[in-house]
C-alpha cells in the first residue's frame with residue numbers, strides 16, 4: 001500500500017465521522033506525502049490547520065489511522081511551504097514600464113479639503129480578538145482570522161471569507177484582523193472598506209476618468225479587508241474591477257479577507273469571481289449557544305461598567321438568540337433606563353420592559369402551571385400525572401420536585417400547593433419539600449436536575465423571584 005491509498009482509506013472513515021462542511025474545510029486540503037512502515041506523513045496547508053486538527057479532530061484521525069494501518073499506525077504532519085505557484089491562467093499584475101516609474105496613484109479616501117485620509121477612522125481599535133468571545137459558533141472563523149492577522153504575508157487562507165447572518169460578528173472579526181495587523185506590523189498598509197464604499201469610489205472615478213488611479217491605489221495595500229461582498233450582486237462593473245484587483249493582490253501575495261451574508265456558493269455574481277473567492281477558506285458564523293451569549297453579554301456589560309445579576313442576564317439571553325447587535329441594543333437600553341431612573345438597579349422587571357422593544361413574545365409569569373409544565377416536560381410525563389394518584393417512582397419524584405419549585409417560586413400556601421397536586425394534605429407537601437432538600441444534599445443528579453429546572457423556569461419567565469434553597 002502506498003501513502004495515497006492509506007490516506008484514501010483514512011478519508012473514508014473521516015467522511016463518515018464529521019459533517020460535510022468540516023470535511024471540505026479541514027480534510028480535503030490535506031495531501032498525503034509519504035508512508036514509512038507504519039508512519040503516514042500528511043501535508044497541511046498551514047500551521048493553523050495542524051493546530052486545529054490536533055485540537056478538534058485528533059480522535060477522528062486516530063480512529064481512521066487505526067482502521068487503515070492498525071493500532072501501530074502513526075501520523076506525521078508536514079506544513080506546506082508557503083509560496084505556491086498561482087493556479088494556471090492567473091492574470092499577472094500590470095508592471096511599471098521599464099525605465100519609467102509607475103505613476104503615484106491618488107488616494108480615493110481623501111475627501112477634497114480634508115488632510116487626513118478617512119481610512120484611519122475605519123480601524124479605530126474598538127474591535128479586537130480579545131473582545132471577541134469565542135464559542136463553537138465562531139471558533140473556525142476566529143482562528144482563521146487570527147491566523148491571517150498573525151501572518152498576513154504568508155497566509156494559506158487567501159482569500160478568507162467569513163460569512164453568516166446579520167449581527168453575528170463578521171465586521172468585528174474583519175476589523176480585528178486589521179487592528180491586529182496595524183499593531184503587530186505597523187509597516188503594512190491595511191485597508192478596511194465596505195463593498196458599497198468601493199462601488200461609490202468606482203462610480204465617481206468613472207465620472208472623473210480616474211479608474212486606473214483607483215485600481216493602482218488599491219494595489220498598494222498589503223491587506224485588503226472588504227465588508228459585505230454580497231453588495232457586489234447586480235453590480236457588473238464593480239465585479240469587473242474587483243476581479244482584476246483581486247487577481248493582482250493575490251498574485252502579489254497580499255492578504256484578502258472578506259465578509260458576506262451568505263455562503264459564497266449562493267452569491268449571485270460572475271462565476272469567475274465566485275470561483276476565485278472559493279480558492280481560500282470559507283468560515284461561517286452561526287448563532288451562539290446560550291452560554292456564549294451570556295459570556296458576550298457579561299463581557300459587554302463589564303466593558304460598560306454595568307452590573308447585571310446573572311438571572312437577568314440569563315433572561316435576556318434566553319430571549320435574544322440570533323443577533324448579538326440586538327443583545328447590545330438591550331444592554332444600551334438598560335443603561336439608558338437606569339440613568340433616567342436615577343441609578344435604578346437592573347432587575348428582571350426592567351429587563352422585561354426593555355425586551356418588549358426587541359422581541360414580540362416574552363414568556364408569561366411564573367405560575368404553578370408553568371412550573372408543572374416545565375417539570376413534566378423535563379421528565380417526559382403528561383402534566384396530569386403530577387396530580388394523579390400514581391405512586392410510580394419517577395412520577396412521585398417529579399411531583400415532589402414540582403411542589404418544591406412551586407414553593408420556591410411562588411407565594412402559594414402549603415395547603416394551596418397540596419390542592420393543585422391532586423388534593424394532597426399539607427403534611428404531604430412538607431414531606432415532599434424536605435425530601436427534595438435532602439436529595440439535593442446527597443444526590444448530584446437531583447441537584448443538577450433542579451439547577452437545570454430552575455434555569456429553565458427563570459430563563460423562560462419574566463418575573464421569577466430568586467429561589468431560597
Ligand SMILES: Nc1ncnc2c1ncn2[C@@H]1O[C@H](COP(=O)(O)OP(=O)(O)OP(=O)(O)O)[C@@H](O)[C@H]1O
Nearest residue numbers: 131132133165166167168169170171172296324325
Ligand atoms: N463573539 C462576539 N464577541 C463579542 N462581540 C460580538 C461577538 N459577535 C458579535 N459581537 C458584537 O455584535 C455586534 C454586531 O457585530 P458585527 O457588526 O460584526 O456583525 P455583522 O455580522 O457584521 O452584522 P451585519 O451582517 O449586520 O453587518 C458588534 O458590536 C460586535 O462587537
